[in-house]
Amino acid sequence: MDAVFYVMAIMGCGDGASACAEARIAPAHYATVQQCEAAMADVLARNTDLDFPVVSAACQRDGAQWVERGGTSKRRG
Numbered sequence: 001m002d003a004v005f006y007v008m009a010i011m012g013c014g015d016g017a018s019a020c021a022e023a024r025i026a027p028a029h030y031a032t033v034q035q036c037e038a039a040m041a042d043v044l045a046r047n048t049d050l051d052f053p054v055v056s057a058a059c060q061r062d063g064a065q066w067v068e069r070g071g072t073s074k075r076r077g
Contacts, residue, residue: 005029006036007062008043012052023050026057033059 007029013020026043030036036059044057 005031005062006033006059008036008040009058009060010043010047010050011056011058012050013054013056015053020054020056023047023052023055029062030059033061 008026009022010024010026011020012023024047026047028039028043030039040057040059044055047055047057
């Protein structure tokens with residue numbers, strides 16, 4: 001299985017930080033969400049070229065992930 005890591009999505013938003021859309025993904029990968037969040041100010045400072053009134057960032061989990069299924073499973077057959 002591939003490793004799980006975090007990436008930083010750079011978001012462009014309208015006035016008042018509304019109607020945000022992902023503008024790009026920062027090229028770095030982070031081992032933990034805390035490392036990603038610690039780098040956020042520096043990454044945002046390098047992404048001021050976007051043509052949006054507000055630019056923000058969000059750390060997102062990337063890589064292989066397990067998904068838990070809720071409820072009970074029924075067996076067929």
